[in-house]
Amino acid sequence: xxxxxxxxxxxxxxxxxxxxxxxxxxxxxxxxxxxxxxxxxxxxxxxxxxxxxxxxxxxxxxxxxxxxxxxxxxxxxxxxxxxxxxxxxxxxxxxxxxxxxxxxxxxxxxxxxxxxxxxxxxxxxxxxxxxxxxxxxxxxxxxxxxxxxxxxxxxxxxxxxxxxxxxxxxxxxxxxxxxxxxxxxxxxxxxxxxxxxxxxxxxxxxxxxxxxxxxxxxxxxxxxxxxxxxxxxxxxxxxxxxxxxxxxxxxxxxxxxxxxxxxxxxxxxxxxxxxxxxxxxxxxxxxxxxxxxxxxxxxxxxxxxxxxxxxxxxxxxxxxxxxxxxxxxxxxxxxxxxxxxxxxxxxxxxxxxxxxxxxxxxxxxxxxxxxxxxxxxxxxxxxxxxxxxxxxxxxxxxxxxxxxxxxxxxxxxxxxxxxxxxxxxxxxxxxxxxxxxxxxxxx
Numbered sequence: 444x445x446x447x448x449x450x451x452x453x454x455x456x457x458x459x460x461x462x463x464x465x466x467x468x469x470x471x472x473x474x475x476x477x478x479x480x481x482x483x484x485x486x487x488x489x490x491x492x493x494x495x496x497x498x499x500x501x502x503x504x505x506x507x508x509x510x511x512x513x514x515x516x517x518x519x520x521x522x523x524x525x526x527x528x529x530x531x532x533x534x535x536x537x538x539x540x541x542x543x544x545x546x547x548x549x550x551x552x553x554x555x556x557x558x559x560x561x562x563x564x565x566x567x568x569x570x571x572x573x574x575x576x577x578x579x580x581x582x583x584x585x586x587x588x589x590x591x592x593x594x595x596x597x598x599x600x601x602x603x604x605x606x607x608x609x610x611x612x613x614x615x616x617x618x619x620x621x622x623x624x625x626x627x628x629x630x631x632x633x634x635x636x637x638x639x640x641x642x643x644x645x646x647x648x649x650x651x652x653x654x655x656x657x658x659x660x661x662x663x664x665x666x667x668x669x670x671x672x673x674x675x676x677x678x679x680x681x682x683x684x685x686x687x688x689x690x691x692x693x694x695x696x697x698x699x700x701x702x703x704x705x706x707x708x709x710x711x712x713x714x715x716x717x718x719x720x721x722x723x724x725x726x727x728x729x730x731x732x733x734x735x736x737x738x739x740x741x742x743x744x745x746x747x748x749x750x751x752x753x754x755x756x757x758x759x760x761x762x763x764x765x766x767x768x769x770x771x772x773x774x775x776x777x778x779x780x781x782x783x784x785x786x787x788x789x790x791x792x793x794x795x796x797x798x799x800x801x802x803x804x805x806x807x808x809x810x811x812x813x814x815x816x817x818x819x820x821x822x823x824x825x826x827x828x829x830x831x832x833x834x835x836x837x838x839x840x841x842x843x844x845x846x847x848x849x850x851x852x853x854x855x856x857x858x859x860x861x862x863x864x865x866x867x868x869x870x871x872x873x874x875x876x877x878x879x880x881x882x883x884x885x886x
Contacts, residue, residue, distance in 0.1 A: 457469040457470065457471070457473075458470040461489075462477075462485075462488070462489025462490055463488075463489055463490050464488045464489065464490065464859075464861060465477055465488055465489075465858060465859050465861060465862050465866055466489070467489060467838070473836065474836055475833070475836050475837065475838050476836060476837050476838065476858075476866060476869055476870055476873065477489070477838045477858060477859060478832075478837050478838055478839045478856050478857075478858050478870045478873075478874070479838055479839050479840035479855060479856060479857050479858070480712075480713075480717075480857045480858060480859055481717060481838070482654070482686070482712065482840065482857075483653060483686045483687075483691060483712050483713065483803065483840075483855075483857035484712045484713065484715075484716065484717045485716060485717040485859050486689065486690060486691065486712075486713040486716050486760075486764075486769070486773075486859055486860050487716045487760060487763060487764075487769065487859060487860060487861060488859040488861045489717070489859075491716070491718070491763070493759055493763060494716065494718045494756055494759045494760055494763070495718065497755045497756060497758070497759035498718060498719060498752055498755060498756050498759075500755070501517055501751055501752045501754075501755035501756075502752050505751045506751065506752055507750065507751065507752075508751060509746070510744070510748045510749045511744075514749065515749065515751040515754065516751075517751045517752075517754035517755040517758055518538055518749040518750075518751060518754040520754070520758050521536070521538065521723075521754045521755075521757045521758040521761065522535075522536035522538065524758060524761050524762065524765075525723060525725065525761065526725070528695055528696075528761075528765065529696065529708070529725055530696055530698060530699060530703075530704040530705070530708070531704055532704050532727045532728060532729075533704065533705075533708055533725040533726065533727055534726075534727065534728040534731065535725065535726050535727075535728065535730075535731040536723050536724075536725050537552075537723060537724040537725075537726070537741075537748070538721065538722075538723050538748055538749040538750070538753075538754060538757075539711075539721070539722045539723065539724065539745060539747075539748060540720045540721060540722060540745065540747045540748075540750070540753070541577075541711050541720050541721070541722045542576075542577050542582075542683075542685030542686070542709065542710075542711035542712060542722050543576075543577030543578055543579040543582045544577075544579070544711075544722055544745060545577075545685060545709035545710065545711055545722040545723060545724045546576045546577045546581070546582040546585065546647070546681075546683055546685070546709050547577070547579055547581045547582055547743075548709075548724045548743055549645075549647070549681045549683075549707045549709050549724050549726075550568060550581050550582075550585060550644075550645070550647075550681075551581075551741075551742070551743045552707060552724065552726060552730065552734075552741060552743070553568075553644050553645040553679045553681060553706075553707060554566075554644050555734065555741065555742060555743075556679065556730050556733055556734065557644055559733050559734055559736075559737035559738060560733060560737075562641070562677075564641055564642055565641065565642055565643060565644045566642055566644065567601075567602075567603060567638045567642050567643045567644060568584075568585055568602045568603070568643075568644055568645055568646075568647060569602070569603045569604075569605060569631065569634055569635070569638075569643060569645070569646045569647070569678075570585045570586065570587055570602055570603070570604055570605075570646070570647045570648065571587050571604060571605055571606065571607045571608075571648055571652075572587040572604045572605070572606060572607055572847075573587050573588060573607050573609070573652065573655050573656050573845075573846075573847070573848070574586050574587040574588070574604075574607065574647070574648065574649055574652060574655065574683075575587075575588055575591070575649070575652075575653065575654045575655040576647060576649075576683050576685075577685070578591070580595070580598055580599060581600070583595060583599060584599035584600045584601075584602050585602050585647050586655075587604040587607075587655075588655045588844065588848050589844070589847060589848025589849065590843075590844050590848045590849065591655075591848075592848075593848075603634050603638060605630040605631055605633075605634050606627060606630055607627075607652060607656065607659065608623075608624060608627045608628075608659075608661040608662060608665045609656065609659055610623060610659075610662050611659075611795070611796040611798065611807065611815070612815065612846065613627070614662075620662040620663060621662070621663065621664050623662055624661065624662040624663065624664045624665035624668065625664065625665075625668055627661075627662075627665055628665050628668035628669050628672065629668075631646055631669060631672050631673075632672045632675075632676075635672070635676050635678060640676045640677075641677075643676065643678045644678070644679065645678060645679040645680070645681050645706075645707070646669065646672075646673055646678055646679075646680055646681065647681040647682075647683060648666075648669070648681075648682060648683065649682070649683045649684070649686070649687060650666065650682055650684060650687055650692075650697040650698050650700070650701060651687040651692055651697055651799070651800055651803060653686035653687055653803070653855065653857075654686065654840070654842060654855065655842065655844065655845070655848075656805070656845055656853065657798075657799075657805025657806065657807060657842065657845060657853030657854065657855045658687075658798055658799035658800070658803045658804050658805030658855055658856075658857075659798060659799075659805065660692075660700075660798065660799065660800055661701070665701075666698070666701040666702075666703050667701065667702060667703055669703075670703045670704075673706075679706040679707060679730075680703075680705045680706050680707075681705060681706065681707045681708070681709070682697075682698050682705040682707070682708050682709070683709045684696060684697050684698065684708060684709060684710050685709055685710060685711040685712055685722065686712055686803075686857075687800075687803055688708075688710040688712075688713065688714075689710055689712070689713030689714050689760075689761075689764065690713060690764050690769060690770035690773050690801070690860065691713055691773060691801055691802060691803045691857060692773070692777075692799075692800035692801040692803050693770065693771075693773050693774025693777055693800055693801030693802075694770065694774075694800075694801070695764065695765070695770050696708065696710075697800070700800065704727075706726065706727050706729075706730060707724060707725065707726045707727070707730070708724070708725045708726075709722070709723070709724050709725075710722060710723050710725070711723070713760070714757050714760060714761065715753060715756050715757055715760060716756075716760045718756045718759075718760070719750075719752060719753040719755075719756035719757070720753060721750070721753040721754065721756065721757045723757075764860075769860045769861075770860075772860050772861075773801045773802045773860045774801050776802055776860065776862055776867070777799070777800065777801035777802045777803070777804065779864055779867055780802060780804055780856065780858070780862075780867050780870075780871075781797065781799070781804060783867050783868065783870075783871045784797050784804065784806065784856075784871060785797055786871075787871045787872075787874075787875050788806060788875070788878075791878075792812055793808055793809055793810065793812065793878070793882055794806050794807070794808060794809070794812075794878075795807045795808065795809035795812050795815050799856075802856075802857060802858055802859075802860060802862070803855075803856075803857050804855075804856045804857075805853050805854065805855050805856070806853060806854045806856075807845060807851065807852070807853045808824060808825075808828075808851075808852040808853065808854070808878075808882075817845070817846060817850050817851040817852065818852060818885070820843065820844075820849050820850055822885050823843065824841075824843065824852045824881060824882070824885070825841035825842050825843040825852040825853070825854070826841070826843070827881035827884060827885075828841045828852075828854060828877050828878055828881040829841045830881075831876070831877035831878075831880045831881045832873060832874060832877035835873045835876060835877055836873065837869075837870060837873040837874060837877065839854055839855070839856060839874060839877075840854065840855035840856070840857070841853065841854045841855070842854075842855065854874070854878075856870070856874075858870065
């Protein structure tokens with residue numbers, strides 16, 4: 444009997460025993476093509492010797508030093524490298540252990556920034572419906588996924604949620620993409636005015652929405668207008684790139700594609716590539732200077748901040764992404780993946796939309812393609828596809844509740860950047876069979 448508390452108590456998972464390249468292997472020797480990088484984590488595959496050696500070397504030299512007493516060389520080096528390549532103005536790096544910690548830190552820093560300025564009346568956070576910002580209570584409050592929030596709602600602080608920029612469903616017939624983007628962004632200004640312009644702390648959003656909607660990018664111009672609105676009302680812009688950052692979209696930082704710079708930016712997942720748990724919150728020089736000139740103390744912290752071994756892994760990952768142009772490879776292989784998916788599913792009667800950037804791609808499932816009508820939730824289609832794909836030796840990331848937290852299903856793909864064309868063909872072939880078997884089982 445296992446004493447592990449699993450994610451699902453009635454579905455004990457197989458035991459993973461080793462990883463090699465784009466594959467994981469269970470205790471029976473079965474191979475699984477990692478078509479989602481776990482949860483968009485394993486960007487460099489599962490046996491990168493450079494990263495493994497960096498972890499081993501750092502473990503032997505200095506395993507841990509609490510940041511209440513010390514900084515460390517690997518933490519300093521990683522912060523330097525991130526700041527060097529971050530969007531302009533993001534100069535300070537707060538190293539944490541994962542994405543939820545990064546978004547929690549961002550929310551707290553945003554509030555403390557206003558307090559340090561004497562603007563203590565700012566108390567509201569605005570985010571978007573169908574967003575996902577993590578599973579700790581603060582991050583869950585900011586997130587806009589109804590299913591994840593429902594049972595914990597009494598514990599969550601109040602956050603305003605506006606509509607996502609979701610072109611496939613929310614763009615009106617005859618409306619240009621530009622006009623739709625401006626209309627969607629206008630919801631932010633309307634909500635700021637409703638709450639009171641002097642009462643809003645920050646607006647938080649994913650540049651490309653990952654887990655809850657399936658790699659949905661905003662239309663061109665949306666985020667530029669969002670940035671203008673935030674600037675107009677003194678609202679901080681927090682971008683959550685925990686899933687879509689670190690090269691995943693074909694840009695080192697996903698916001699580079701939008702031509703904007705946030706005030707605070709959160710990363711994780713691909714920063715450690717699965718070799719160590721690590722994330723980071725980056726903030727502007729102006730925010731840092733405000734804290735420095737005020738209390739001088741960010742009232743926040745965790746035991747494993749700036750962990751030396753995790754930082755060494757992050758530095759090795761980031762160095763490889765930059766020095767060997769894996770970011771460019773993600774863009775190129777992402778184009779191949781989208782081409783193969785369009786060849787296989789472009790006319791599929793139950794695939795309504797194929798979208799994404801780089802190696803971050805989503806497929807939305809529909810019962811009626813013409814009407815864009817989703818399958819009824821009781822079918823549990825996403826879970827069926829996940830099971831069928833797993834049986835076939837493919838790890839992918841299907842999810843239900845795409846439209847509103849209950850209705851709609853999608854499949855998220857985020858394979859390692861090292862993936863080859865033959866493996867892309869394997870992925871699309873196995874996914875096609877899984878989709879067809881799952882839908883066929885509904886009859």
